[in-house]
Amino acid sequence: EEGTFILFLVLVSAHALTVEAPAREIKVARGKNATLRCNFKSNSVPDRGDLVVWKKINRDGSYEWEWMLTEKDFFQIFFNPRTVGSVETGDISITIGAVTMEDNGTYACSVRLRDDPPREQNPKSVLQLLLVAPSKPECKILGTAQYGETINLTCVSHEGSPTPTYTWKSFNVQNEPRVLPHTQGQQITLKNISADTSGFYICTSTNVVGTEFCNMTVSVVPPSMNIALYAGIIGGVVAAIVVIGIIAYCCCCRESKEEDYEMTLLAGFDNISTPEQHSREQEDRNEPSVRRMPPRQESTGEDVENA
Structure with a gap:
């Protein structure tokens, strides 16, 4: 992935002091280093108490960070290893390492020398935009x-x-x-x-x-491809209805058989006679046989003799 910074550099010009930003637009890949270049020229030599300032300016005008350098040697120490060049030669460029989307923004540099104070300010801005390759869509x-x-x-x-x-x-x-x-x-x-x-x-x-x-x-x-789905649903409903019908039929048959069995038992109980009834029925069955029995003949003497 590649990225682009657009740098806002505020340049202050006064008397012989001039501040320049060579690059108006910087492009760099995300994760790489981005160098923000800023140079100044003056008739005086920077000394202790002189001021070099780098700022990252937010959209609302506030500063996200500010580096103020009051000693010429401190510039090298504070920005190390981000610095390139040296204050003595008028190079106050900085390098931001492994840039991310959070580094996208506006940056400004300015110089204040006690021996060469500016008579007026003439800020100049360069936008630095970090470009990022598209993610996989x-x-x-x-x-x-x-x-x-x-x-x-x-x-x-x-x-x-x-x-x-x-x-x-x-x-x-x-x-x-x-x-x-x-x-x-x-x-x-x-x-x-x-x-x-x-x-x-x-x-x-x-x-x-x-x-x-x-x-x-x-x-x-085609929509007809859904017929199988609908047919499956309808078939499932029909199958469920059939199963319920079979279960209901079995339950009804079972109840009917139980009723028939109960009726058979009741009928059997009705045919069972009491002892009195059984004795009476026995007498009724014996009476006809007594009536049909022929009268008994007495033996005579003649019969004995014949025998």
Whole structure:
């Protein structure tokens, strides 16, 4: 990843003292070192008590940090190892190591020499902007990929400075390039999609620092493909109803059998007679047999003799 600083340098000019910032715009990769150059010229020689100031200025005008140097030797000590050059030669440049997004901002340098005081201030600013390559974009499909529907394809890099731009290209299922109605922006819309819409879509996120991309596959299906789903749901409901019906039928049959069994038992209990009834029935059965018995004949003497 590369980055760019835009530096605001406040230059104070007075009498023979001049302060210059050679670079109006500095670009550097994130994580690298950024050197902020500032030089001054004067007819006097810097000495103890002279003042060199570096400031990082926020948007509201406040200072995030301020380095004030009151001794010529202290400049080398305080900024080490960020310094390049020396106060004696008029070089008060500083180097910020391993820059991050937090280092992005406006910086100002100024010089005050007791032997060469400024008569008026003439500040000059240079913006220093840190540039960051786009992060790998996140691709999404918004909507239902069915015939006749409208879907949106989105692509977003969550990091990148300046803001990345997005371009799209597409290939059909035979991996042949095809023309898209729109090829710019974080989102493209595909209307009235069909089988011809299916294929591969590539989004490229780009800024002056670098490029990243993401890709996605779009598969458009006809609405009839959902019949299997609906059929499965209906089949499941019907099966549940059948199972419930079988269970209900079994319960009813069981209750019916229990009632028949109870009726049979009751009928059996009705056929059981009491001892009195049994004796009476026995007498009734014996009476006819007594009536049918022929009268007994008495033996005679003749019968004896004949025998």
